[in-house]
Amino acid sequence: MRQLIAILNVIAWAGFWAFGYLALTTEPDRTAEMVTAAVLAALGGGAGMLAFFWLVRHTEATGYARPANRAGKRDDDEIHGEVL
8 A cells, every 4th residue: 555655646746746847837828728737736736745644654653764753742831931
């Protein structure tokens, strides 16, 4: 499953860059092509981000990658000192 998600990640980011380039370099009078390319680039970027986040979460869960540093929650909610 993780290899399928990794392949999806690569294909999605390739689509993002390819269609993003097409959207940016299309002549302004061809708005239908520009909008279509921009929508496809956005879909590729969204799918690429989702696949990337899934891969990061999976590698942290399996121990392949170190978990990200996260701050611990404090027990007291009081504010000490001067607050501006």
